[in-house]
Each structure stands twice: as C-alpha cells, then as structure tokens.
Amino acid sequence: MQTLGTVTGTELKRAIEGRDGAALASFYADDAVMRVIDRNNPPSLPHEIKGRGAISTFWKDICGRTMTHRVDVTIADGGQMAFTEACTYPDGAKVFSISMLRLENGRIADQTVVQAWDE
Template sequence: MGSTKNPAFTTDTLRESIESDTGDSLLNLYEDDAEIRVIDRDAQPSHPKVLRGRSEIREMLDDIYSRDMIHRLGQCVIDGDHAAFTESCEYANGDRVYAESMITLRDGRISEQILIQAWDD
C-alpha cells in the first residue's frame, strides 16, 4: 500500500511541519528506518552525508530547529509515492539557506530523501 491510499503526507502537512518552531512534527513524517542523503558543500555528491533512522534524523532536526531562523516551504509536487519540494530558510542576520528534496513515500511517510542544500557564507 502506497501513499495514494494514505493521505498522511500532504503539502499542507509538510508546510505546517517545516514552518513550525520545532522539528518534532517534521520527524513524525519519517518512517522509523528512513534514510536521508545530504549533498552540500561539505558532503559532495560522490560522498554524501547519510542519516539512517529516526534517531539520526532527530539529531539533525534538533540542530536545525535550535537555530534562530525562519523556515518556509516553497513549491511541493506529490505524485503517488514520490514528492519533491523546495525550502528556504533565513537566519536572523539575513543569511539564507535554500534546499531541494526528492522523497520516496511508504504508506504516506518518508522512507528516503535526497536533500541538496546551499547557503550564504
């Protein structure tokens, strides 16, 4: 059974989760065995940073949401068991972060994510 039978993952749910004050609701969108591959200036495509399981994902989200920044969901496209979305963030000092993600859903929850991000220096 895929996400087409389980409406748990929607653009509205993703927006509310990303734009909240903590990463808790966003973490709830992930499967227990989810995997995120992060590609950025420190983790290049041939050696991405890989987070496995909700505990490692929680650590990342706790770090991100502990920072003084605003998170905004940009575009989001959901097609069956796949989705893609953009996210922009702004620190209090004006520095910005931009991210694009491609995800795979299993039973309406994120099982795999590829996250590509860039930020101001």
C-alpha cells in the same frame, strides 16, 4: 511519545515553517534514510542520516536554530514528493534547499536534500 504522522505537502509545510522538529520526525519510517548534498558533502560522499531517531536529532537541531523557514513549492506524485525550502538567519544569511522524497505507506522512506547557503 510522538504519534506518527502521514506526510502531506500541507503538513510538511506547517511543520517546517513552524520549526516543529517532533512533527517532522513523525513523518519518517523507522528505517528511513536522509542524504544531504552540499559544499561539504559532495554527491560522491553525501552525509547520510539513518533511522527515525537520528533524523529526529537532525530536525531538532535545525528547528532549534533562530531562523525562518519557508516552503515555496511542494509537488506530490503517488509515492514521491518534492519541495523547496528557503531559510534566513537573523543576520540575513540565506540557505536554499530542494528535497526529493520517496514515500512508503504514507511515511518518508528516503530523502535527498541538495542545499546551498550564503558564505
């Protein structure tokens, strides 16, 4: 069983860049919600992932892909955090995202991701 972690910018960066889906999942509250907004999921109908179990499956998929992840900027202010992430697939295709997090008791309670990728 994965020990639950307290999310910090440093730990988040380490987990994302290390493609450690289990560590990433450990940062979420049991009832956390992640919303993904992109070309296929517009703001009026974002893709919602609810609960740490489903979010864990999401991160396992993302971290299982052969690609590099780089967290460039992390900003924290009390119960909020934001970060940017740049990813590159082996064929050179790029993905860029920005995430806004709401934290409760050291865990991610709510996350909104806005992402764009090369097409």
